[in-house]
Amino acid sequence: MSFAWAKQYEPKTPLTKWLDDKLPLPRLVYNAVGAGYPVPRNLNYMWNFGVLAGFCLMIQIVTGVVLAMHYAANQAVAFGTVEHIMRNVNWGWALRYAHANGASFFFIVVYLHIFRGLFYSSYKAPREMIWLLGVVIFLLMMATAFMGYVLPWGQMSFWGAQVITGLFSAIPLVGEPLQVWLLGGFAPDNAALNRFFSLHFLLPFVIAGVVILHIWALHIPGSSNPSGVEVKSESDTVPFHPYYTAKDGFGLGVFLILFAVMVFFLPNALGHPDNYIEANPLSTPAHIVPEWYFWPFYAILRAFTGDLTIPFTGIVLIPAKLLGVIAMFGSILLWFFLPWLDKSPVRSGHYRPLFNKFFWFGLIPTMAVLFYCGGAPAEEPFVVLSQIATAYYFLHFLVVLPIVSQIEVPKPLPFSITEAVLGKDATAEARTGTVDAGTAGTAPDGSLQPAE
Amino acid sequence: MASDTAAMGDLGTEEGVRRRDWIHIAALSTAGVGGASLLIPLVSQMAPSADVLAASTTEVDVSAIQPGQAIKAVFRKQPLFVRRLTADEIKSANEVEVSSLRDPQTLGDRTKEGHEDMLITMGVCTHLGCVPLGAAEGENRGEFGGYFCPCHGSHYDTAGRIRKGPAPLNLQVPEYQFTSDTVIRVG
Numbered sequence: 001m002s003f004a005w006a007k008q009y010e011p012k013t014p015l016t017k018w019l020d021d022k023l024p025l026p027r028l029v030y031n032a033v034g035a036g037y038p039v040p041r042n043l044n045y046m047w048n049f050g051v052l053a054g055f056c057l058m059i060q061i062v063t064g065v066v067l068a069m070h071y072a073a074n075q076a077v078a079f080g081t082v083e084h085i086m087r088n089v090n091w092g093w094a095l096r097y098a099h100a101n102g103a104s105f106f107f108i109v110v111y112l113h114i115f116r117g118l119f120y121s122s123y124k125a126p127r128e129m130i131w132l133l134g135v136v137i138f139l140l141m142m143a144t145a146f147m148g149y150v151l152p153w154g155q156m157s158f159w160g161a162q163v164i165t166g167l168f169s170a171i172p173l174v175g176e177p178l179q180v181w182l183l184g185g186f187a188p189d190n191a192a193l194n195r196f197f198s199l200h201f202l203l204p205f206v207i208a209g210v211v212i213l214h215i216w217a218l219h220i221p222g223s224s225n226p227s228g229v230e231v232k233s234e235s236d237t238v239p240f241h242p243y244y245t246a247k248d249g250f251g252l253g254v255f256l257i258l259f260a261v262m263v264f265f266l267p268n269a270l271g272h273p274d275n276y277i278e279a280n281p282l283s284t285p286a287h288i289v290p291e292w293y294f295w296p297f298y299a300i301l302r303a304f305t306g307d308l309t310i311p312f313t314g315i316v317l318i319p320a321k322l323l324g325v326i327a328m329f330g331s332i333l334l335w336f337f338l339p340w341l342d343k344s345p346v347r348s349g350h351y352r353p354l355f356n357k358f359f360w361f362g363l364i365p366t367m368a369v370l371f372y373c374g375g376a377p378a379e380e381p382f383v384v385l386s387q388i389a390t391a392y393y394f395l396h397f398l399v400v401l402p403i404v405s406q407i408e409v410p411k412p413l414p415f416s417i418t419e420a421v422l423g424k425d426a427t428a429e430a431r432t433g434t435v436d437a438g439t440a441g442t443a444p445d446g447s448l449q450p451a452e
Numbered sequence: 453m454a455s456d457t458a459a460m461g462d463l464g465t466e467e468g469v470r471r472r473d474w475i476h477i478a479a480l481s482t483a484g485v486g487g488a489s490l491l492i493p494l495v496s497q498m499a500p501s502a503d504v505l506a507a508s509t510t511e512v513d514v515s516a517i518q519p520g521q522a523i524k525a526v527f528r529k530q531p532l533f534v535r536r537l538t539a540d541e542i543k544s545a546n547e548v549e550v551s552s553l554r555d556p557q558t559l560g561d562r563t564k565e566g567h568e569d570m571l572i573t574m575g576v577c578t579h580l581g582c583v584p585l586g587a588a589e590g591e592n593r594g595e596f597g598g599y600f601c602p603c604h605g606s607h608y609d610t611a612g613r614i615r616k617g618p619a620p621l622n623l624q625v626p627e628y629q630f631t632s633d634t635v636i637r638v639g
Contacts, residue, residue, distance in 0.1 A: 066497055088501040091493030249479070256486075 002031065003038045003222065005234040032219065038237035039244055040225035042421045046120070047223065047244075048251035049113035054211060055252060056106035061204050063099040064148075067092075071151065073197035075190045078153040079278040097267040098259075103145050104270045105259055107293035110138060119359060120228060121347040126221040128339040133214040135335045137207055142294070142332075144203040147196040149291060150188070154275030159288050161188040161196070167301075170322040187281055227420040228347030229413055236417035287377055295374025296367055299386040300393070301328040302378050327390065334397050341397055344405035346413065354408040358400050366392045508639045514570060515634035522587040524575060527626060527638045531575030533587045533599070533612070534636075541597065541610035542569060548609065555622045559611040562625050572636065573612040573623035577601040584608060584623070599623065 009030040011017040020027055030036040070089050072081045085092035114134070117123055123131035146164055150157045165188070169179040184191030222231060231237055238244075262269065270292060274285045290298050304324035307316045318326070349356050366389045373386035414420035510527045514534055517523055522535035537545070545559040563570060575583050579601065585591040586599035586608075594600030595616060596609035606617030613622040628638040 062494070066494060069498070070501075084501070084503065088503040090496040090499055090501060092497060092501070094493050095497060249483070 002036070002219070003231065003234070003237065005237075006031070006038050007035050007239060009034075009036055032215065033245070034241045035239040037219070037222075037240040038231070038234070039223050039240050040227075040231055040236060040417050041238045041243075042225050042227060042417050043223065043244065043247070044226050045247075045251060046112070046116040046226070048248055049109050049116060050218075051248040052109045052251060052255050053106065053113055055255070056102060056109055057204065057207060057211065059102045060099065060106060061208070063095050063102060064201070064204065066095055067099055068197075068201060071197075073151065073194050075153060075193050075279070078151065078193060082152045093267075094263065097263045100271060101259065101262045101267060103148065104291070104293065105255070105262070106141065107145070109255070110141065111293075114138070118363070119349045120224060120226060121342060121344075121349070122224045123339045124342065124345075124347055125339065127218075127224060129217040130214060131339060132336060133210055133217055135332070137210050137214060138335075139332065140203055140207045140210065144200060144207065145291065145293065147200040147203070150193065150196045151200060152275060153193060153279045155277045155279060155283075155285050156272045156275040156288065158188055158279035158281065159284050160290060161192060163288065164290075165192075167325050167328070170319075170325040172322070188279075189281075224347065225417060226348060226350070227414055227417055228351065229415075229417055229420060232416045233418070289375050292371075292375065295372075296370035297328050297331060297374070299370040299374035299382075300331050300390045301325065302374075302383070303327070303386040303390040305383060305387075327394075331390075331393060334394070338397065338401075342401045342405050344408060344410070346410040351411040351413055352404075352408055353411065354404050355401075358396065358404060362392060362400065363396050366396065510638045511631070512636050512638065513634055514636060519569065524587050525638075527574070531583050531587075532626070532638060533571075533573050533575045533623070535571045535573075535587070537569045537571055537610060544597065545609060545611040545613075548613075554614050554620070557611075557613060557622055562611055562613075562622070564628075564630060567630060570636075571610075571612055572628055572638070573625055575599075576624065577603065577606055577619055578614065578621040578623065579604055579606050579617070579619035 009020070009024075009027040011020040011026070016026060019025070027036075067085060070081060070085045070092065072078060082096070085096050087093075089095075117131060117134070146160065150161045161183070165179050165182045168182060169175040171178060180186060182192075183189070184195065225231075272289070274288075277285075289295070301324040304320050304327060307320050308318040308323055309316050344352060344355070346352050349359055369385055369389040370393065373382040373389065376382040414424075508528050510525060510532065512523075512525045512532070512534055514536070517534060517536045519536050519538045520541075522533055525532040525534055542559065550556045550558055559568065559571075562573075575587060577584050580603065582601050582603035584599035584601040584606070586593040592600045592602070594607035596607050598610045598612055598615075599608040600606070601608075601617070601619065604618050606619035607615050608619075608623055609615050611622075612625075614620070626638050628636050631637050
């Protein structure tokens, strides 16, 4: 599971020895995030976001459990209990704002984590399972965030519930009854609110479970790194503690500063004023948009304005409504196939000139356009922009990546992580030599062959 | 640890104190104080909220209560017994040797000056919190003619003092004042 040179946990006191025999929990922690986990020495700050995402999940669970002590999932009083939390409960405003902004920060952190995975191809062998579990976590997060947004039972909550469950009504034959079943009624009401609350409470713990699998799967090959070259010798790694506990701790500090700025000074900046109006089943707000973190996918949903027909016959194969839903879900489900779409053996975008161009000038602007269009009203030019961007999004993953990985000539890779960090010059080798001098059993770098 | 050796080499030591120790102490104590202060909102959110505290005074009009009658009012979501004592009840309460009581108090201690006939107590047994009988007409008032708690058999006398049974204290007299001759404000 780990590298041969990983430090072994050695209990020192009688108590820790006794505990290590009965329940080796300290050993587990030591091997997972302690000095017993050797990590590539060249991780940059993009590698902070996994730990930060775990931290966000903890914020959400702690503040959420506490908020649930004061909230009541009943359509008659739900809106009132949220105001009760804001006005009456001690520190209720802080807890609620931390939970609402915590959701946004969770998505910011996770999107940066996914960005890291896409650019450095962290999804490639031998780390496919980590990526697949990550996509599962992301889908669970989206479901949890959506159901949480319904709970305050404001106008945006209500119409969000209506629209999102309406997505299922696009499914042929079973769609309409499915939506009625999901809501437990013909429109969002008490039954829907209650089940959303129940699931919103449950799913974070399911996420926590999948996160454990995600970390477990990570510890089998070990962390990836910015060079994309696998670890070859001890000089390529440093122990997770203290090196990355300190680096993650610094990142956490920066994260908390930004988080505090939002919670204390801009608590409603990412929300919608309409959600402070109690749900009204008889009136839809003029401009409904989901929370910002769903915008790119919402743009894909709205990009499909015409039915798919057999030309010149007028026979509708797939109506526009269903096309949009398929594309929206497909845009994420696509990620499950990513490890097999991008066949290039080179991981890091730094060594892939062609991939690099398509990534920075194709995928990233596309995501920016989709993001912007998803939050904009459904009118021109945003519709045609999101159509172009949607087209490129699917082309990028389904066509560009497979072709690029066939025709691209990658830049020469460094022989090892150590070489990537210190360079190939004599001074560096001398320095490497001194570092390695005291470590028995480490062969000089030159004698090792690439693992692949 | 590798960091120790590196720090020793790079930063040197002076009487066993490394310059990096300062950063360790500063960073860990900042994180510790910050983390501990998060407990304040998480703990205090469970304390009574503002709307609960706002409901912690109650006004009761006592003018209609006849001698020998009692009413139940509500104070902080708990029963409040308001009783106008008869002359006999006052007499029997004052005849008791105070030092013989488990919780020694005179009737005067438990009522307001000029209103010695108005006995205002919580309707909460001091044993384990049941509501004693005796405030409503026809209920068992116990061996001492005051209140009787049926849960574990505590007997209170006409001044609401514990006389027999497991309860440790007299029925609690809440803080209250007469805002006029006929209206009390509790809390």
